[in-house]
Amino acid sequence: MVLKRWFVSLMLLVVAANAYAAGIDETINNITAPLAEVFGKIVFFKIPIFGAQLPVVVLWLIIGAVFFTFYTGFVNVRGFKHAIALVRGDYADPNDAGEVSHFQALATAVSGTVGIGNIGGVAVAVTVGGPGATFWMILAGFLGMSTKFVECTLGVKYRTKNPDGSVSGGPMFYLKKGFTEIGMPNLGKWLGGFFAIGIALGAMGIGNMFQSNQAYVQLNYVTGGMLDGLGWLVGLVLALVVFLVIVGGIQSIAKVTEKIVPFMAVFYCVFAIIVIAMNGAYLPEAIANIFSGAFTGEGIAGGALGAMIIGFQRAVFSNEAGIGSASIAHAAVKTKQPVTEGFVSLLEPFIDTIVICTITALVIGTSQVANPDFAGDATGVAMTSAAFERQISWFPYVLAVAAMMFAFSTMISWSYYGLKGWSYLFGESNSSKKTYNVIFCVFVALGCMVQLGPILDISDAMVFLICVPNILGLYFLAPVVKKELKAYMALLDSGEIKKYKQ
């Protein structure tokens, strides 16, 4: 019955949208753009340095990542090989078969982070920050691996079993429980609540509007502009599918996507490498541009620092290190050693940023060298698509499907992350969950109706809300992780934790 009521209201929304017809996109954009601007200005404060605008959020995340990299003694380098061994199941106890495997936790978390950011976000970075932004993006990905290690270890360590038998975890839980352990229960409760609000709201931006917006842009691009002004329609269809999954409980759609996305990601990389190979003649110059651009920042607002900021920014929003989202997914894993999930999770920024984003950047970079004006004035996903189209004429269609899938799986993951924040605040009751999920669907539709610029502003601002309490908490809880890491390494060295597979 409740479901029916929601459905009726959704249908009413469709009717209302129809009344406005094509004009609705513009109307909604006109309403949200100034709001986004004000919101962006308040939350997303920028410090001017040497002519560049440094957003505080980027500084906050990067300082955190650098700190955790040093504090864990470069766990992102030291732990890399061990992480792969864990994912391969070398250390998996056969008696634990049937529990969530390391591979499964990684695949789910990666499906959540590999989204439009990897295709469209990179294009934004290269457009605004020049080829040099790629260099900083890779560096940010590398540093982000340490942040992920810390947050995912904590996510598993402080996981909570719900009365219905499901497991919840993530920043709100480690902030609350971890701070209680170190004797600051009030601060922990406050930070946990702060994070929960942040992620419930933030899910609407980075994991929702940005995704549906870019999926629509690509769809419109491949249909030759046939969907101009019809963003509301695409938005409603997308919202309806998301609605069916997260409110209607039709898990099969999500399951199918979840299974296709990893293959899609591999498929995307393979074709990207083919395009790079076809552009082979321009590859050396494209790579040279990445390095020279990183340090000279020629023609970029704010010079090298400007390129750095853009690179960092897009990397952080793509791999989500420091945002705490992956920590929620990893918390599902039952393990005697929480550190193992930390190890596994450090592969996520590697796959997401160092591999996939770099490949996209090279596709765009080599195309730019070949023809600086290859994309016209297209940005975001459309620009990446144009770069593929130069060599493989039909690829934009595949990309449209891939973009849809990536966007969809990211939205499903984020609806879950957001919901966990929401239910932390309002309890696990079904009606409260449903309320959140319906709001989430409305934002999916909204995402297709507004311009990319304001959406990015809102997304970025909301992410800031999430990572303030999370990173702050990570500083306090880092000693806990270090202790766990030390103990685990000792067991590993002494041979007490042994390989089951040779």
Added chain:
Amino acid sequence: MEKKFLLPVDGSEGSKRALAFAMDRAKANSAQLIAIHVIEWSPYSFYTPDELSERETKREGEIKKATDQFLSPVATECEQAGVECIMLIKHGNSVDVINKTVSEYNVLQVFMGRRGASAHHILFGSLASKLVQTCAVPVTIVP
């Protein structure tokens, strides 16, 4: 060393026939029977975040179901027939798990029922036919 016979069970008619036959053989050879039920599972499948969070409980449920439906009846029958019997429930790929159990427990022989010849089994091979080809000890298929 005690003789051990392995009996994969799935509650089917074939598996019941195999049980009757295996109990006979076990009695005649004064061997111990190991009844095993394998729940098909792969560490490399993909889950949604929701499924991840419910996995631990689901697993417990699967094990309970397998115990109640497949293994408990076997245990009762063995007890009545006076055959010594141990029960195993494992997650994984059936062929792999059975082969591993054979070497782990030093099993002498495997007994299992034949399933009906469905199109799927003729095309892709049934568990029994795969086991016959890969198992390190004799496999007796009970028709």
